Amino acid sequence: MTAQTIDAPTGTATTGVIELQNVTRWYGNVVAVNDITMSLGPGVTGLLGPNGAGKTTVLHMMAGFLAPSRGTLTIDGKPTWRNPSVYRDLGLVTEREAVHGFLTAGQFVLACAKMQKLPDPAGAARRALELVEMTDAADRRIETFSKGMRQRTRVAAALVHEPRVLLLDEPFNGMDPRQRMHMMELLHSLGDRGHTILFSSHILEEVEQVAGLVQVIVAGRLAASGDYRRIRRLMTNRPHVFAVRSSDDRKLAVALIAEKSVSGIEVEATGLTVRAADYGSFTRALPRIALDQGIRLHQLVPSDESLESVFSYLLEA
Amino acid sequence: MTIIATEALTKTYGGGVTALADLTVAVDAGVIGLVGANGAGKSTFIKIMLGLVPPSSGTVRVFDLDPVTETDKVRARVGYMPENDCLPPDVSASEFVTHLGRMSGLPRTAARERASEALRHVGLYEERYRQIGGYSTGMKQRVKLAQALVHDPDLLLLDEPTNGLDPAGRDAMLALVHRIGTEFGISVVVCSHLLGEVERICDSLIAIEGGRLLRADRISSMTAVSDVLAVEVADGTDELAAALTARGLTVSREGRLLLVPLESDAAYDRILQAVSELDLNLHRLDQRRHRVAELFTTKETADV
């Protein structure tokens, strides 16, 4: 994708690991973050949660802007609070930030490189801009940029010192589809190369595409972590919902209702809606039953497997 | 019924900036998605429809009226929901929407009543008597929508209505927009960057790129089924791929999915047999649909 690449961070698997242990943060009577324990490693993780859930507070604590009221928060074992050396390995792209519009992209990234006291600021700035594909626009003033270009410039500034850890707060806000696709590819490739990337977003269909793992925060508490598909499997109290179409729906329905793993079937003109209490048994049984009955299966689509469904279930819990 | 019709619509600003170039499009009633890169010309298009800037050349007609010469008539039938913050913090929603109703020419009692109804339809209940400054993002978006509805327009122009909303808020707003477009009988133009949303609630789509028309079509024709089957199993994807190939099917892999061309209905049977024999968990079997996002992957631009 790019001519220049940032080398994958070398070292053991503990590099670029963010650890939160029982982290709590309050403001007077408002508990913004409540007893969160999580561990993030290399790769891309999505930070999800409703507005006001505490995502920005968590990101700010990771970035060392806030101290936890209780608990410990470390990156590679070093606390982030009052520890400027952590910025050697950390890059942060905040949700809102005023960038000096009169600077060109090149000047801004170069300034950030110099502030990081890099041995070759110009080279680092050039590489960072290449990574976000802003080389052609490097000599234009930031105030002439579109939102997506502005965002990419800020990502370049956050990457100029090749940090192991990159934190982004709502990075896709205001970007159009193409800009988002570029940004997603960038984050994905960085994650593949071993950087630890955490980004928060409300646009779940995209988090699905970029992030392998998610951390879901609801009202200050960590509601779930990990692969959202696995999380869905863990919700055993919620039957999995499938949309099924076949060559003979009613016959299939009769056969399916005899299965122990099926808890309910709705028959509609467009097909069946099957509720399966036991995902494993049902998904193994369905092909067998269809074949036994001589029914051709045209469509099997899980209706509540998406990150959006998982997320809404987590909110209700 | 065509509600918006443009013919070679062009707008250039001083300094040689071309916002719209030779745009010819006819929009039917319903829910229409307006998609395009930032700076591609969407806001200019809206401004022209509202009669705020005149076109440089070409024609535009909204409800068969010319926004430049019959501005008042057009604006009386159009409601606009801006993308940016536009609400004063120190008035209540009820008062503000009533005030704007009067600005649209409604008599005082009618403005009050319609404001109250509009706020009810968008889902603001007792909050409406509190000052807007204390509202959440979701509530503010609803107020913006209510003020666009208060004068009973025939067309709503919504600029990024789900901006800043969390998933639950987005769902609620999309459902509301869909209701307005279908039950209320009002046509809606939704500017959005989120193609998933557009696919979900819109009937047709206009995609603008660099001021020019990229594509204008019904969503249904852009999301038609392709003749490729997607199969997903919980694990054992590799074994399944081998088994299907052994049965004479061409298999390609896309992440967790296996893609099989649907040459004949026999493909369904073979897949089912293979899955059953291997005792795998069948998670998905579905004909692939085209997605609106495909419009945007075919071209590369440097200056995005």
Next chain:
Amino acid sequence: MSETGVIHDIGYQRYAGERLGRLAALNALYVHGLRASFGLGRSAKAKIFPWLVAGIMLLVAVILAAVRSQLKQVIFTYVQFADQMSWLIIFFVAILAPALVSRDMRSGTLPLYFSRPLRAADYVTAKFAALTTAVWLLLGVPQFIMFLGAAFTGDDGAKGVWNEFLDLAPGWGYSLLWALLFSGISLLIASFTGKQAFAAGGIVAVFLLTTPIFGVLSILPSTTANEMAGLASPMTLIAGVGAWLSGNTENTLDPGRFGPVYGIEAVCLIAVCLLLLLARYRKVASL
């Protein structure tokens, strides 16, 4: 008795009632602005300042009326009253002009106005008329109280009332001139910024900074300079127009033969402010 149940249709209703035109909208905006000038329809805090100013002026007027009726002494004429209250008026418009226009800019509500049949010219007219009316009321009502005190306690009966009224009417006209000029200037300055504090400061500054110019010119040895001095500052400009029109130059500056110049400048200044306001909002109106 049969049991009936009905589900009433409270779905969306179309509006088939009358739609009034731009004039009604302009009128509604005017009334809204006038009420906002006195804090009506706004929070309690917004009422303090305008009513404080009004209260002071009314108090002064009551005192003047009492003195006039009891002691038959004229301390201030209607015109002098307006001159004396000039700084109160300046503070009033410095606070209220931003409240009328800067707030809309700051919260970004202008697109909501201009996507309606309302035009930039309507918006400007309504706001200007509202502030002018407010200032005129601030001056005119106290003047009326002074009139009441004078007219109905006099000895000349109906003729006395009429004579007094003939004094009041020019006083009202003078107040109107104040209102027009000060509203124009303050609205224009306020329209340049969304921050109410900046606008208020800017408005006061304009009035403050022009006063020394007048001061300097009025003590120069040249009578021409002395007579033209009043053109430099809005307050003295009005005073000069008043003096020219009434021919009464005691206690006020003497415009000499430059009276008409004062008149022309006043009219031009008002017109220029309005035109600039219009140009500004036309530009802003295209979102």
